Amino acid sequence: MESRATRIALVVWVSGVLLFLFVPIATIVLFAFDKSNVQSWPIKRYTVHWFQVAWDDPSVRSALWLSVKAGLGATALALVLGSLAAFGVHRFRFFGRETVSLLLVLPIALPGIITGLALRSFFTFGGINLSLLTIIIGHTTFCIVVIYNNVIARLRRASGSLVEASMDLGAHGLQTLRYITLPTIATALVSGALLAFALSFDEVIVTTFTAGAQTTLPIWIFGQIRLGQQLPEVNVVVTAVLLLTVVPVALAAKLTGGGGMTRSSVK
Amino acid sequence: MRAALTLSPPLAWFVVIYLASLVAMLVTAFWTVNPFTNNLQHQFSLANFGDIFKSPIPAIIGRTVVLATCVTLTDAAVAFPFAYFMARVASPRARHALFVAVLLPLWASYLAKVFAWIVILTKDGTLDWTTGSLGLGQPNIAYTKIAMWVVFSYLWLPFMILPIYGALERVPDSLFEASADLGAHNFRTFRSVVLPLALPGVVAGSIFTFSLTLGDYITPLLIGSGSGTNLIGNVIYDNIGLANNLPFAAALAFVPIVVMVVYLLGARAAGAFEAM
Numbered sequence: 001m002e003s004r005a006t007r008i009a010l011v012v013w014v015s016g017v018l019l020f021l022f023v024p025i026a027t028i029v030l031f032a033f034d035k036s037n038v039q040s041w042p043i044k045r046y047t048v049h050w051f052q053v054a055w056d057d058p059s060v061r062s063a064l065w066l067s068v069k070a071g072l073g074a075t076a077l078a079l080v081l082g083s084l085a086a087f088g089v090h091r092f093r094f095f096g097r098e099t100v101s102l103l104l105v106l107p108i109a110l111p112g113i114i115t116g117l118a119l120r121s122f123f124t125f126g127g128i129n130l131s132l133l134t135i136i137i138g139h140t141t142f143c144i145v146v147i148y149n150n151v152i153a154r155l156r157r158a159s160g161s162l163v164e165a166s167m168d169l170g171a172h173g174l175q176t177l178r179y180i181t182l183p184t185i186a187t188a189l190v191s192g193a194l195l196a197f198a199l200s201f202d203e204v205i206v207t208t209f210t211a212g213a214q215t216t217l218p219i220w221i222f223g224q225i226r227l228g229q230q231l232p233e234v235n236v237v238v239t240a241v242l243l244l245t246v247v248p249v250a251l252a253a254k255l256t257g258g259g260g261m262t263r264s265s266v267k
Numbered sequence: 268m269r270a271a272l273t274l275s276p277p278l279a280w281f282v283v284i285y286l287a288s289l290v291a292m293l294v295t296a297f298w299t300v301n302p303f304t305n306n307l308q309h310q311f312s313l314a315n316f317g318d319i320f321k322s323p324i325p326a327i328i329g330r331t332v333v334l335a336t337c338v339t340l341t342d343a344a345v346a347f348p349f350a351y352f353m354a355r356v357a358s359p360r361a362r363h364a365l366f367v368a369v370l371l372p373l374w375a376s377y378l379a380k381v382f383a384w385i386v387i388l389t390k391d392g393t394l395d396w397t398t399g400s401l402g403l404g405q406p407n408i409a410y411t412k413i414a415m416w417v418v419f420s421y422l423w424l425p426f427m428i429l430p431i432y433g434a435l436e437r438v439p440d441s442l443f444e445a446s447a448d449l450g451a452h453n454f455r456t457f458r459s460v461v462l463p464l465a466l467p468g469v470v471a472g473s474i475f476t477f478s479l480t481l482g483d484y485i486t487p488l489l490i491g492s493g494s495g496t497n498l499i500g501n502v503i504y505d506n507i508g509l510a511n512n513l514p515f516a517a518a519l520a521f522v523p524i525v526v527m528v529v530y531l532l533g534a535r536a537a538g539a540f541e542a543m
Contacts, residue, residue: 002356003453010352014365017349020421021372024383027393031386039386041393081277088274100274103281109474110524111482113500117507117520118288124307124513125291141285144277195374202376204485209507221378225385225489234382242379249374253367261370262429 025242032239037232054236063220069132070207070216071200074139078196079189081140082147089148090155107142115142116209123210130212138210139203143196150192150252151185153260158184187255194248195261202245217241296517305511315518324502328522331498334412335480338419339427339473345420346427346472347465353428354435366432373425381489384418385409388490410492418490419480426479427472434468435461470534477530481523499523 002010035045054060082104089100107115119138123130162184166176204218211219217237224234252261296315299308318324353365372380387393388409395405408414438461446456484500491497499522506516 006453007356010348010356013348014352017345017424018368020345021368021424024380024387024421025372025375027386028379028383040391041396081280084273085277088277091273100278103285104277107285109478110527111478111500113482113484113503114292114520114523115285115288117503117516118285118292120507121292121295121513121517122284122288125295137284140280144280148277198374202378204378205482208504218376218378221382222485222489225378225382238376238379238382241376245374245376245379246371249371250367253370257363258366258370261374262433 028235028242029239032235034232034235039231039235050232050236054233054240057233059215059220060217060233060237063215063217066132066135066214067201067217070135070139071197073132073136074143074200075193075196077136077140078143078147079193082144082192082196083151083185083189085144086148086151086155090152101148104145104148108145112142112203112205113209116206119206120209130210130214132214134210134212135207135214135216138206139200142203142206143200146196146199147189147192149262150188150195150256150260154185154188154256157259188260191252191255192260194252198245198248202241292517292520295514296521298514300512300514307513315515318515319518319522324519327497327502328499328526330496331481331500332526334416334419334498335477337416338423338480339476341416341420342424342427342476343431343469343473345424346431347469350428350431350435350465350468351461353432354438369425369428369432373429377422378485380422381418381486384414384421385489388414388417410490410496412491412496414490415486415496418486419476419483422486423476423479426475427469430471431465431468434465434471438464473534474527474531478523478527481526 030043031039032050033046033048034043035047035049036043085100085104089097116138119134119141122128123134128134162180163176166180171179202218204216204222207216207219208222215223218241221234221237221241224230249261252258295307297311297313299310299312299314300306301308319328349365353362357365385392390405390407390409392409395407399405408417442460442464443456446460451459480498482500484498484504487496487498487501488504499519503516503519506512506519
């Protein structure tokens with residue numbers, strides 16, 4: 001339907017946008033292998049030396065460990081709460097159903113600084129000291145929608161007749177859950193968990209407000225970039241974080257076809 | 268009953284933690300900080316909201332809104348042909364590949380992307396080198412508002428592509444045929460059929476491009492040049508850290524919320540949600 005000229009123009013445009021999206025990411029990965037400790041382009045010598053340096057750096061290690069703990073904790077909580085929300089919204093018709101979806105997406109639709117500051121005010125209000133737990137609470141709040149989106153996208157595509165057949169054959173609720181529902185949503189849960197972990201692992205804004213004096217990996221990176229220190233190490237750490245966010249996403253997209261992964265889907 | 272059982276844990280989380288936090292922030296905004304002891308004073312006061320109208324805050328709010336608008340318009344313009352190609356021209360395989368190609372940068376580490384742009388834009392960085400070797404001179408835009416505009420547009424672009432694609436994908440082919448049968452040429456079909464049906468997607472995307480720019484303070488700190496390029500987010504952030512004035516930060520946090528509400532009401536008045 002589109003004319004040949006339009007099609008060519010569109011292909012050129014799309015290629016340009018793809019370059020725009022991926023050149024920065026490729027650039028930073030290349031610089032992780034730059035031998036020089038002063039970054040300059042073009043890179044003259046390549047090395048994996050800085051990976052060793054970063055790995056041996058105790059401040060990087062402790063930040064990495066804290067981020068992993070926060071990511072695992074938030075992912076576990078979000079898995080339970082997000083899938084429960086998806087089941088509830090999918091199975092039952094009730095007043096305010098749309099409001100629930102909207103409420104869940106608010107923490108990522110509103111600027112992170114608002115979620116962060118609100119949580120900080122809440123903790124100050126309640127006299128709660130900032131700790132690993134407060135980081136996990138913050139991350140769980142914005143990770144729930146990730147699980148919810150994945151699970152509800154799967155539930156909507158799955159046929160309800162399987163559940164009905166299971167009930168007709170005399171299975172009770174738990175058996176249906178065990179043999180029908182969970183296998184149906186298994187990959188959606190895995191994909192949601194991967195994404196939630198990726199989101200948590202990289203989050204810096206909400207974390208800044210809920211971490212107090214603790215340093216997660218993104219907070220470490222932010223601090224180093226601001227100070228302009230140890231940039232070769234920053235390159236390496238940033239590349240590692242990049243991989244730890246991109247690989248789960250690629251896996252999740254393979255598992256689910258990407259249906260619940262747009263971050264923005266409210267419905 | 269079962270609905271209540273399934274929904275109450277996640278809803279309880281959101282009410283007890285998230286909504287309560289927003290309320291706590293609202294209440295905090297009416298408190299003040301004792302200038303001598305630095306302690307919070309739990310007395311009702313409108314002073315923080317009054318301070319929002321004192322220089323330089325209004326100028327910073329204006330700068331933030333202008334930048335968020337520029338970023339949103341840029342992303343809409345860049346994303347639209349891309350999403351159109353995905354939805355209407357690409358083969359199913361190419362469409363899926365492009366979809367994943369947008370998802371990857373969407374989820375890829377935010378800090379990695381910002382840091383990449385520092386490396387690209389910095390003096391004698393990869394951009395200067397590339398334009399230099401093409402004989403175009405060196406743009407040298409590091410640490411300027413232009414740099415912030417480019418980086419924000421880059422960061423939020425996937426948030427704009429996906430909803431526009433979602434909207435265009437749902438337009439049935441028959442509408443295009445009907446439009447052509449009724450004698451509309453391509454441009455007319457585009458203007459009278461495609462654009463109105465894509466508008467809800469553009470609005471959905473713009474909610475993210477707009478709102479994420481309004482609340483960001485990391486990119487201005489790393490890509491901008493300091494006080495001249497500060498956004499609302501930076502003022503909030505500074506009041507949490509250095510200035511240690513949680514109540515004023517809380518009051519300021521309502522500025523992005525109010526701007527977003529006004530924006531959404533405006534979009535609704537313009538009919539952007541009717542087709543949703």
